[in-house]
Structures are given as structure tokens and as C-alpha cells.
Amino acid sequence: xxxxxxxxxxxxxxxxxxxxxxxxxxxxxxxxxxxxxxxxxxxxxxxxxxxxxxxxxxxxxxxxxxxxxxxxxxxxxxxxxxxxxxxxxxxxxxxxxxxxxxxxxxxxxxxxxxxxxxxxxxxxxxxxxxxxxxxxxxxxxxxxxxxxxxxxxxxxxxxxxxxxxxxxxxxxxxxxxxxxxxxxxxxx
Numbered sequence: 001x002x003x004x005x006x007x008x009x010x011x012x013x014x015x016x017x018x019x020x021x022x023x024x025x026x027x028x029x030x031x032x033x034x035x036x037x038x039x040x041x042x043x044x045x046x047x048x049x050x051x052x053x054x055x056x057x058x059x060x061x062x063x064x065x066x067x068x069x070x071x072x073x074x075x076x077x078x079x080x081x082x083x084x085x086x087x088x089x090x091x092x093x094x095x096x097x098x099x100x101x102x103x104x105x106x107x108x109x110x111x112x113x114x115x116x117x118x119x120x121x122x123x124x125x126x127x128x129x130x131x132x133x134x135x136x137x138x139x140x141x142x143x144x145x146x147x148x149x150x151x152x153x154x155x156x157x158x159x160x161x162x163x164x165x166x167x168x169x170x171x172x173x174x175x176x177x178x179x180x181x182x183x184x185x186x187x188x
Contacts, residue, residue, distance in 0.1 A: 002020055002021045002022055002023075003021065003022065003023045003024075003025065004021045004023070004024045004025070004027050005025045005026060005027070006025070006026050006027065007024075007027045007028075008027070008028045008029075008030065009027065009028070009029045009030070009032055010029075010030040010031060010032070011030070011031050011032065012029075012032045012033070013032070013033045014032060014033060014034045014037050015033050015034060015035045015036055015037060015053075019034070019037055019038075019039060019042065021042065022041065022042055022043065023042070023043040023045070024042070024043065024044050024045070024047050025043075025045045025046060025047075026045070026046045026047065027044075027047045027048075028047065028048045028049075028050065029047070029048070029049045029050065029052050030050045030051060030052070031050070031051045031052065032049075032052045032053075033052070033053045034052060034053060034054045034057060035053045035054070035055045035056055035057075036055070036056045036057070037057055037058070038057075038058040039057050039058060039059060039062050040058050040059070040060035040061055040062065041060070041061050041062070042062055042063070043062070043063035043065075044062070044063065044064050044065070044067050045063070045065045045066065045067075046065065046066045046067075047067050047068070048067075048068045048070070049067070049068070049069045049070070049072050050070045050071060050072070051070070051071045051072065052069075052072045052073070053072070053073045054069070054072055054073065054074045054077065055073050055074060055075040055076055055077070056075070056076045056077065057077050058081075059077060059078060059079060059081045059082050060081045061081070061082070061083050062081070062082045062083060063082070063083045063085065063086065063087075064082055064083075064087055064088070064089050065086040065087070065088055066086075066088050066089075067088070067089045067090075068089070068090050068092070069089060069090070069091045069092070069094050070092045070093060070094070071092070071093045071094065072091075072094045072095070073094070073095045074091075074094055074095060074096050074099060075095055075096070075097050075098055075099070076097075076098045076099065077096075077099050077100070078099070078100040078102075079099060079100060079101050079104055080100050080101060080102040080103055080104050082104070084104075084105060087104065087105060087106070088109070089106075089109065090109065090110045090112075091109075091110070091111045091112065091114050092110075092112045092113060092114070093112070093113045093114065094111075094114045094115075095114070095115045096111070096114055096115065096116045096119055097115055097116065097117040097118060097119065098117070098118050098119065099116070099119045099120070100119070100120045101119065101120065101121045101124045101126075102120055102121075102122050102123060102124065103122075103123045103124060104121075104124045104125070104126075105124070105125045106124060106125065106126045106129060107125060107126065107127050107128050107129065108127075108128040108129060109126060109129045109130075110129070110130050110132070111129065111130065111131050111132065111134050112130070112132045112133065112134075113132065113133045113134070114131075114134045114135075115134070115135050116131070116134050116135065116136050116139055117135060117136070117137045117138060117139065118137070118138045118139060119136075119139045119140070120139070120140045121139065121140065121141050121142075121144050122140055122141070122142040122143060122144060123142070123143045123144065124144050124145070125144075125145040126144065126145060126146060126149055127145045127146070127147045127148055127149065127165075128147070128148045128149065129149050129150070130149070130150040131149070131150065131151055131153075131154040131157075132150070132153050132154075133153045133154070133155075134153075134154045134155070135154075135155050135156050136154055136155065136156050136157035137155075137156040138156075138158075139157065139158075141157075141158075141159045141160075141163075141164050142160075142163055142164065143163060143164065144164045144165070145164075145165045146159065146164050146165055146166045146169050147165050147166065147167045147168055147169065148167075148168045148169060148170075149166075149169045149170070150169075150170045151169060151170060151171050151172075151175055151178075152170050152171060152172045152175065153172070154175065155175075156178075157175070157178040158178050158181040158182075159178055159179055160179075160181075160182050161179055166179075
């Protein structure tokens with residue numbers, strides 16, 4: 001088993017090679033390209049990804065524990081395939097369009113200044129999470145635990161209160177329209 005500990009990987013195009021390590025502990029990846037990589041079975045523990053392209057990955061049984069993504073492109077990833085054990089991540093200024101978090105446990109996850117268009121959070125548990133300045137256009141929330149979630153600065157969301165748990169969730173006055181979309185009413 002190849003283990004990398006406290007290493008910095010910079011400007012590496014992993015899309016043209018096999019990602020060899022099985023476990024990365026406290027590593028930093030800067031401006032790396034992982035697009036279309038098969039990361040199945042790999043573990044990333046206390047790692048940082050900065051300005052990386054991580055789109056269209058195979059995330060089967062990948063362990064992400066305390067992972068920080070900053071200014072990363074994560075388009076089209078299926079995070080529901082990640083290992084549920086210890087799953088925790090933080091996303092800042094990332095593109096998470098077309099991602100899947102189906103049935104994922106994401107309690108208290110921070111999404112800050114992210115584009116999360118046409119993503120799917122169906123049956124996920126994101127209680128206590130924060131969507132700060134995030135664009136949630138056409139993102140699906142269905143049977144999702146949204147208790148205590150902060151949507152006050154989020155935009156373009158559509159959430160059916162009858163199909164989701166929203167107890168103590170926070171919304172701005174202007175954001176309330178996102179809770180009434182299904183009724184097709186006009187608010188002036």
C-alpha cells in the first residue's frame with residue numbers, strides 16, 4: 001500500500017497517469033488536473049485541494065475525511081458513491097454543477113461562494129449545513145433533511161416544504177419565494 005503523508009503536489013496532470021497512492025494524509029494538491037480519474041478505493045484524510053480540476057471522477061468507495069476544496073472544479077461527480085465512514089468536506093468558491101449527493105450524510109457542511117447548479121441532494125442529510133452565497137439553480141431537494149440549514153444568502157433554490165424536512169432552516173425574506181415555486185403563484 002502506497003501512503004503519502006504531508007506532501008505537496010503541484011501542477012500535476014493526473015488525468016494522463018494512474019493515481020498511484022492508496023492513502024493521502026495531510027497532503028495538499030495545488031492546480032492539479034484529476035479530470036476523469038479513477039480514484040476508487042483511495043483515502044484522502046485531512047487534505048486540501050486548491051484550484052484543481054476534479055470533474056467526472058470515479059469516486060467508488062473513496063474516503064474523504066476532513067477534506068477542503070478551494071476554487072476547484074468538481075463538475076459531474078457522484079459523491080453518493082464515496083465511503084460514508086467519516087465523510088466530511090468543505091467547499092469554498094467551487095463549481096459543483098451536476099453533482100450527486102444522493103442519500104449522503106453531509107451534516108454541518110459549508111458551501112461558500114459555490115455554483116451548485118442542477119445538483120441532486122435527494123434523501124441526503126445536510127442538517128446544519130450552510131449555503132453561503134451559492135447558486136442552487138435547478139438543484140433537487142427531495143426527502144432531504146434540511147433542518148437548521150442556512151439558505152439566507154443562497155440564490156435560485158426551489159424547495160418543497162412538504163417533501164423535505166425544513167425545521168429551523170433559515171431563509172431571507174427574498175428567498176421565501178423559493179419555498180413557494182410549486183404553487184406557481186405571483187408575488188410582487
